[in-house]
Amino acid sequence: xxxxxxxxxxxxxxxxxxxxxxxxxxxxxxxxxxxxxxxxxxxxxxxxxxxxxxxxxxxxxxxxxxxxxxxxxxxxxxxxxxxxxxxxxxxxxxxxxxxxxxxxxxxxxxxxxxxxxxxxxxxxxxxxxxxxxxxxxxxxxxxxxxxxxxxxxxxxxxxxxxxxxxxxxxxxxxxxxxxxxxxxxxxxxxxxxxxxxxxxxxxxxxxxxxxxxxxxxxxxxxxxxxxxxxxxxxxxxxxxxxxxxxxxxxxxxxxxxxxxxxxxxxxxxxxxxxxxxxxxxxxxxxxxxxxxxxxxxxxxxxxxxxxxxxxxxxxxxxxxxxxxxxxxxxxxxxxxxxxxxxxxxxxxxxxxxxxxxxxxxxxxxxxxxxxxxxxxxxxxxxxxxxxxxxxxxxxxxxxxxxxxxxxxxxxxxxxxxxxxxxxxxxxxxxxxxxxxxxxxxxxxxxxxxxxxxxxxxxxxxxxxxxxxxxxxxxxxxxxxxxxxxxxxxxxxxxxxxxxxxxxxxxxxxxxxxxxxxxxxxxxxxxxxxxxxxxxxxxxxxxxxxxxxxxxxxxxxxxxxxxxxxxxxxxxxxxxxxxxxxxxxxxxxxxxxxxxxxxxxxxxxxxxxxxxxxxxxxxxxxxxxxxxxxxxxxxxxxxxxxxxxxxxxxxxxxxxxxxxxxxxxxxxxxxxxxxxxxxxxxxxxxxxxxxxxxxxxxxxxxxx
Amino acid sequence: xxxxxxxxxxxxxxxxxxxxxxxxxxxxxxxxxxxxxxxxxxxxxxxxxxxxxxxxxxxxxxxxxxxxxxxxxxxxxxxxxxxxxxxxxxxxxxxxxxxxxxxxxxxxxxxxxxxxxxxxxxxxxxxxxxxxxxxxxxxxxxxxxxxxx
Numbered sequence: 066x067x068x069x070x071x072x073x074x075x076x077x078x079x080x081x082x083x084x085x086x087x088x089x090x091x092x093x094x095x096x097x098x099x100x101x102x103x104x105x106x107x108x109x110x111x112x113x114x115x116x117x118x119x120x121x122x123x124x125x126x127x128x129x130x131x132x133x134x135x136x137x138x139x140x141x142x143x144x145x146x147x148x149x150x151x152x153x154x155x156x157x158x159x160x161x162x163x164x165x166x167x168x169x170x171x172x173x174x175x176x177x178x179x180x181x182x183x184x185x186x187x188x189x190x191x192x193x194x195x196x197x198x199x200x201x202x203x204x205x206x207x208x209x210x211x212x213x214x215x216x217x218x219x220x221x222x223x224x225x226x227x228x229x230x231x232x233x234x235x236x237x238x239x240x241x242x243x244x245x246x247x248x249x250x251x252x253x254x255x256x257x258x259x260x261x262x263x264x265x266x267x268x269x270x271x272x273x274x275x276x277x278x279x280x281x282x283x284x285x286x287x288x289x290x291x292x293x294x295x296x297x298x299x300x301x302x303x304x305x306x307x308x309x310x311x312x313x314x315x316x317x318x319x320x321x322x323x324x325x326x327x328x329x330x331x332x333x334x335x336x337x338x339x340x341x342x343x344x345x346x347x348x349x350x351x352x353x354x355x356x357x358x359x360x361x362x363x364x365x366x367x368x369x370x371x372x373x374x375x376x377x378x379x380x381x382x383x384x385x386x387x388x389x390x391x392x393x394x395x396x397x398x399x400x401x402x403x404x405x406x407x408x409x410x411x412x413x414x415x416x417x418x419x420x421x422x423x424x425x426x427x428x429x430x431x432x433x434x435x436x437x438x439x440x441x442x443x444x445x446x447x448x449x450x451x452x453x454x455x456x457x458x459x460x461x462x463x464x465x466x467x468x469x470x471x472x473x474x475x476x477x478x479x480x481x482x483x484x485x486x487x488x489x490x491x492x493x494x495x496x497x498x499x500x501x502x503x504x505x506x507x508x509x510x511x512x513x514x515x516x517x518x519x520x521x522x523x524x525x526x527x528x529x530x531x532x533x534x535x536x537x538x539x540x541x542x543x544x545x546x547x548x549x550x551x552x553x554x555x556x557x558x559x560x561x562x563x564x565x566x567x568x569x570x571x572x573x574x575x576x577x578x579x580x581x582x583x584x585x586x587x588x589x590x591x592x593x594x595x596x597x598x599x600x601x602x603x604x605x606x607x608x609x610x611x612x613x614x615x616x617x618x619x620x621x622x623x624x625x626x627x628x629x630x631x632x633x634x635x636x637x638x639x640x641x642x643x644x645x646x647x648x649x650x651x652x653x654x655x656x657x658x659x660x661x662x663x664x665x666x667x668x669x670x671x672x673x674x675x676x677x678x679x680x681x682x683x684x685x686x687x688x689x690x691x692x693x694x695x696x697x698x699x700x701x702x703x704x705x706x707x708x709x710x711x712x713x714x715x716x717x718x719x720x721x722x723x724x725x726x727x728x729x730x731x732x733x734x735x736x737x738x739x740x741x742x743x744x745x746x747x748x749x750x751x752x753x754x755x756x757x758x759x760x761x762x763x764x765x766x767x768x
Numbered sequence: 769x770x771x772x773x774x775x776x777x778x779x780x781x782x783x784x785x786x787x788x789x790x791x792x793x794x795x796x797x798x799x800x801x802x803x804x805x806x807x808x809x810x811x812x813x814x815x816x817x818x819x820x821x822x823x824x825x826x827x828x829x830x831x832x833x834x835x836x837x838x839x840x841x842x843x844x845x846x847x848x849x850x851x852x853x854x855x856x857x858x859x860x861x862x863x864x865x866x867x868x869x870x871x872x873x874x875x876x877x878x879x880x881x882x883x884x885x886x887x888x889x890x891x892x893x894x895x896x897x898x899x900x901x902x903x904x905x906x907x908x909x910x911x912x913x914x915x916x917x
Contacts, residue, residue: 376819379818379819379820380819382819383818383819632802632803677805677806678805678806679805717821718821719804719814719821719823720814720821720822720823720849720851720852720853720854720855721849721850721851721852721853722807722808722811722823722849722853722912723804723807723823726804726805726806726807728805728806729804729805732802732814732816732821734816734819737800738799738800738816739800739802739816740800740802740813740814740815740816740821741802742802742804742814
């Protein structure tokens with residue numbers, strides 16, 4: 066059992082991580098609205114709150130670096146929300162870099178390192194330099210017939226919002242709303258939410274009037290782009306009266322107002338910088354409703370450590386074993402001649418079986434998270450890289466809500482990141498080249514995800530120059546990965562597959578951002594570890610599309626159980642195409658490789674007992690089989706003694722001691738207390754190809 | 769009397785070895801073990817203990833001792849390794865628990881041959897018994913360096 070302190074720390078990391086991710090999402094949305102020429106104050110507010118919360122967390126856990134950074138960020142965000150600083154792309158970049166620095170801080174905290182982080186100090190210096198700028202304050206409310214009583218009670222933030230909206234040319238409206246005292250909190254939130262689509266509610270104030278003792282009347286000041294009719298159409302109701310706030314015909318004259326403007330031409334509120342302690346504003350910000358609610362959590366979610374879910378899955382695995390026992394018991398009772406009892410046990414067995422299936426699916430469902438978690442991070446990378454390489458990139462994401470096992474999501478970010486880098490760096494051409502080719506100057510990268518049966522598909526598509534397969538071939542030949550003579554027989558698709566051979570790149574100079582000594586071969590390997598398969602399609606001049614096929618969950622896999630030299634092994638059915646009887650007479654040797662011919666195509670053969678150095682049980686008298694596994698375009702035949710059948714298995718990772726045994730992807734319980742090993746066909750294939758090369762080399766050298 | 773440390777005494781090829789009791793999660797009869805191809809020579813394979821996948825280590829092989837044909841009272845000691853790995857250590861027999869005071873402990877490995885020295889915490893000389901106990905450091909026993917694999 067972890068001690069409570071440890072648990073709390075764990076919570077702290079999870080929480081901080083989540084907040085940083087939310088903060089990053091916020092910045093992305095801000096970036097998008099900024100590009101669209103808009104301005105969404107609620108996003109700045111959310112970002113401010115996220116950082117504010119992080120500051121509090123850091124204080125609780127003595128994470129001083131995080132505290133220091135959050136404090137500086139908070140100042141800048143505060144200046145932004147109050148309109149004292151303009152949100153320029155440069156400021157936004159600085160905010161974006163904070164996301165990465167936070168990540169570094171969390172890693173350092175996790176390792177318990179006390180050393181100062183240069184990145185933190187650098188960023189703090191930049192934030193300090195941004196200062197809390199000074200934007201000249203415009204005349205407030207001077208162009209509208211606003212009630213000075215109202216102006217007098219605006220907070221600094223509300224004032225800024227009012228000014229910003231007026232500057233953006235939005236019209237002001239007054240909503241006079243009757244609220245039921247019992248439900249005012251909810252009703253007020255609701256109307257704010259609805260108003261969001263049309264603009265924003267700047268402030269609200271009780272009018273002091275009310276229709277009955279248990280109602281209250283509020284005036285809501287709202288800014289909107291829409292006209293009065295639209296607003297009345299969507300927000301109007303019996304208890305909501307909407308009026309447009311008239312513009313002043315002559316700014317200095319308060320014609321037609323019931324309240325004479327105070328001397329000073331309508332600006333009542335001084336716009337001095339806030340007094341120390343302005344942070345308290347955050348506390349004033351949420352409506353009273355939120356205060357009441359904050360004592361009780363409003364969310365219906367629970368955070369669960371994935372290990373607990375693994376544990377549940379293990380229990381399900383053990384229950385499957387019980388299920389097997391029940392079925393055998395029924396058989397035995399039947400053999401004893403007690404048909405009635407046997408049938409009863411069988412009924413129980415069936416019922417149990419069904420419920421167990423439901424339980425398993427329910428647990429799997431809990432493990433699912435939307436891919437959006439990774440896509441958000443990628444969007445940030447795209448933004449960063451496209452600026453660095455000076456290419457304009459439009460990222461279009463679809464299917465971010467597609468769900469996949471949490472463990473798979475964690476493993477996806479690096480390979481996807483690499484592929485996106487490739488797309489920007491190698492795929493999308495420079496603006497000039499694009500113009501000449503008649504393409505729009507901005508390159509598009511589409512990131513699509515969707516579910517297909519028991520798999521999740523992720524596509525990364527760019528409209529760049531496509532892959533130059535000739536260049537790939539040159540590289541592969543230069544690296545000795547393929548003989549030039551062989552290349553004639555390769556289709557374009559097979560040539561494209563060369564991109565996955567180690568050391569091969571389409572660039573002479575590895576780009577600053579991709580390359581980095583890792584190539585698509587590493588991407589492929591890493592995806593393989595989570596059961597993913599990657600395919601590439603590319604048209605010269607039109608673009609490239611990489612498609613990744615992933616299992617929805619790693620926890621449960623439908624597997625083929627086979628026996629080799631007395632041991633049971635499992636192979637994921639998703640990689641098996643067929644099983645045939647092994648006929649040793651059809652065996653041929655090509656380039657030091659054993660192959661058989663299957664429907665006119667050569668199929669390399671792997672004798673598992675030899676490759677895994679299993680004590681063979683002497684020459685096998687009986688029939689043996691070849692299990693044909695296919696991985697993308699390549700196939701491999703695994704020679705086994707027997708095929709035992711299919712089963713849903715719970716795969717468990719082998720301990721770290723087995724890390725370098727690549728041909729095994731895990732282990733599973735077989736039900737009689739025994740453990741079976743799960744084979745990784747992809748790794749076996751690599752191995753067979755590599756060993757054949759060495760054999761061929763040996764033969765060539767007369768070894 | 770200083771603080772007392774408790775050690776579990778194991779029999780292995782006529783010698784007594786001791787491991788710190790706090791490092792042992794559980795002692796059980798070995799379930800069926802599945803050999804893992806290409807693993808380190810000291811690793812017998814993997815087994816499952818109530819759904820937990822355990823890496824099984826043969827203490828004799830780890831300490832380069834003669835293999836024992838068929839010990840009757842083999843036990844599996846569960847202990848935690850690095851990176852969430854759980855190890856099961858196969859021993860010939862578990863004898864007893866001894867409590868050693870500081871004066872009965874000799875924490876150095878200089879007295880022993882090199883083969884074993886890596887895994888040894890020191891020597892225990894309980895006043896109540898004749899034999900010395902070779903105290904093993906389990907965390908080092910289960911740390912298999914890559915070159916040994």
